[in-house]
Amino acid sequence: MTELGHGANRSSRIAGFHRKSPQERLDLVAAFAGLDQGTVDHLANMGNLSPQLADKMIENVIGTMNIPIGIATNMRVDGEDVLVPMATEESSVVAAVCNAARQNYATGFTTSVSGTLMIAQVQAVDVADPHAARLRLLDKRDEIKGICDACDPLLVKLGGGFRDLEVRLLETLGGTMVVTHLIVDTRDAMGANAVNTMAEKIAPHIATWTGGRVFLRILSNLADKRVARAHTVWKLDDIGGASVRDGIISAYQFAEADPYRAATHNKGIMNGISAVILATGNDTRAVEAGAHAYAARSGRYTSLTRYEINKDGDLSASIELPLAVGLIGGATKIHPTAQACLKVLGVTTAERLARVIAAVGLAQNFSALKALATVGIQSGHMALHAQNIAIMAGAVGDEVDTVARVLVERKTVRIDVAQEVLAKLRG
Template sequence: MKRSITSRLAGFYKRPPEGRLVLLREMGAASVEAFEHLARGGGLPVALADRMSENVLATHALPLSVGLNFLVNGRDVLVPMAVEEPSVVAAASNAAKMVRGAGGFKGEADAPVMTAQIQLDDVPDPASAAARVLEHRERILALGDASIPRMVSRGGGCRDLEARVLDDALGVLVFHVHVDVGDCMGANTVDTVAEAIAPAIHAITGGTMGLRILTNLTLRRRVRVSAEVRDEEVGGAEIAQGIARASRFAELDVFRAVTHNKGFMNGLDAVAVALGQDFRAIEAGAHAFASMSGKYRPLSTWKRAPGGLVGEAELPLAVGTVGGSVNAHPGVRAALELLGVESAAELSVVMASVGLASNLAALRALAGEGIQRGHMRLHERKRELPSVPPAAMTAAREEAT
């Protein structure tokens, strides 16, 4: 969806929600149907929710906001974000404005290759068994492709097969099948492939069949983003130096790295929730990736450069623009229209850019006035709201008294 929009909307926060929708509608940021859904307050009909999950009673709402000022790979993007925590959207938007002056965020994503595992136990001579299976690699991959014909017709399909001996004495052997899943997140696709090829592998290896399931550590599906920001945009050279020192602290200390990464995921997860992505899988993969060196490390870093800072981030990120909640949830469809991405790869770059913006905002606050001043000011807005129980609860309490 190629559009001519700007994410630099001065004074947007001063407008009431309906005024913000009018502005975005006039800009042509999404379809009439999308704005009609948003104007009704968004949300999900209970009848649809009942088809999406089990034991449904009602729906549970989160604020749906839009992150502003984002320039990603030279394109303005309006970023839908769903999050209950104050300051996440404002902080990410403010950091995006800082980065915008130096050209915005730049990023790239790997091909959308997901991985499933086939576990075997009690395999006699597992190394030899692995070699025998790999001699039949092409035949086995063809079996996998036959199980997902629609994905193959769209250009996806099985790409590789690997073997790993986990325990020679116990005969524990695992095979990884790597599948291009196109613009899907791809969990169901790779699980289908794993179940389809497992019998053929088992017939060669012997032993006891174990799990056939994807891994959320999608090392062949990573995203990398970077950004530059000038000293004056963050408040001067002293603040910039403080940001770099805080980032180095996260590289040296696991206790700090955890919170550093939480700040990065604040923004990324908010976009994931707004767009119906599997944020639990995203979190699991990100934190596993952060630990792969044997020491838990930051997903993003900020280092000094002449006159400013350079930020970089890399993580596995499996997201989709089709399938699952993306197709079922009208709010997710409206949010995707606002974002206007054309592929899962483009979506992953935007999401990682929002993570990097959130990380910069947190480090700048820590290096400057401290994290609490602005954060607690926004918290106060929630306390200004009246605490009104649902009508049914009110009636029950009146009856009880």
Template structure:
């Protein structure tokens, strides 16, 4: 019988009923239903209130990177990630960058951009000037829809206008700049642009097509930099090779993407732990890497006049410590408590610092023992567990696979079977 995914009122059903329907659809057995229906450290009621059509939970490892010293202050950094060796690599690189104040990191104003796109306006360049002429009136109107944040010192700060060409003809693009303080800002921005759009339409005689924030957070840039003795990374030769790897990323976009992926390993792991909008962060970061028209690395490594290895990173980061999932998810609250941060600015600075450290760790591994060494050790453990090993046997089987150079599920299973027969592993 053909399956039918048209299920009217599915969202109205209790979680258990939704799970039962999906289980029947997919032929899930009792064990699979039990696993899927286990919400772990996220209460079912909260999960069901966060998104639609919830049927279960999925837990990722929550780890803590150690050794971080950022702006003269020590941090334990929560990271949520499934990729082997990332947390160990971040901790190792943080140790290499602990001298003095450690990694320096500075976030700029916490400003976001709300966009209103106007189409069908006659004399668009003239109308753009009319919008700027009415700037104060527009800002005053916008403040009515962000009174709470205005009282705290934030809110609408400026108006920018561009006319962009398109297949539809000229589009007047209005940017309203809003200081969102410690929020990520999406809800505040969207409320403002939706409510002031009619005012813009009246000024221009056009129609507002899109009214939403931009995730290209170019007014929320964070810069991080660090300096370390080459001996900390394995010597002068390793340091020079790290610089060469950085130069290759600058020259080759195919390499630059992977270079930046290593940075985002750290940034997104912290974002997940603290329940940030990691999709927005990724989109903004990669757009920023392409701002010259060619995709470039977000970080650069060099040797300074004293022979020290120095690295710098520049990235847009739209994060929050109030509102959204950050204050709803119980684990995110704990993550922020572990970090000890109170402001979005400090959180952004930590995330950029972790991204720079993660980048150093990846480059160092690439130019020395190779990226796979750390990966494969943890991969071997995962394979041993998958094969059915438990307790101390996991490490024994993993070590044997590494020693023999045969890191596969099949070999893990063979070693486990040998152990069960009483043979030495």
């Protein structure tokens, strides 16, 4: 290994680091941080992702972070049975979807999508006559369409491309901004690269037409023209009766009214959604940002789901949120594990993928609310988490299940207790 020195003499300024191979970088990092050989060997093992591919996906690669992939069973979406891959490090997430879907398997989930439209924003400032400038831009719609579509002829050939134009006057601390929205159908791509290219291409023209200065030109992750919806009914007999139904509705009403509760409520929804997003190589941060912004679109942050009682007295549930996902481009197309997960799902369009993901989000939320309204969230979660604690305490093989079982029986899932149980087990 190359020695970089230790303590105060270490420097993070490493000339040509980005030009080195992953192994060379790892050797430098190991010397810098004083890593033992076991840690170095662990980082060097990139699992089922080749070092060459990893090195092309992001910068300065030294290893990979492997996340378990579980399968959500029992899911029936629009009359079709699907197995859903979920990549997550959090216990009980996959089990929650399986349990929720089992309880409404006969009904299943009905879904819809509003389309595959993405928004690119172009910001113009220092416009002398913003109201008149807005009209000038609207008059240029056909010209703008031609410029945008010329950026991606293949997208147009596939049925996508520029669809519409919106121009907003935004009052800010710096004065009135003229913000142009390019509405683009990105079809089976998430579409960030396509719409960003169009925004950058059109920006100089907008500066000329408005007489202002253009700064930002980039997509919006509040993809509110790309909304996915899912609905289902959980029958009273399948969920434990009216008291359980009423507890779930009360929990939803709490989240609907209180942003402190809504933040955790929606985080639970995203446990399921982000797990499918990650498994399929899509952008978890973009989807999460869009979902939370959508939850606050009324000016008050609230629940992404809705619960009510239908005419038969059963629990009717729905979810609605932006889901900008794709099947082509980025990690979705080049990561072999993402490709394998898409094969398991059997989806052939971005719209179908969004539909399934919305159903998963609703299932996840139902399970969380049911647990909260009955036995409490810790009962099921900690039973699964106990295995992680057992491993942290040093348990191996069959010891893991034995220690975890004792922790659950004692209702004390702590590492010090796990260490004590393990010590006794080993005599």
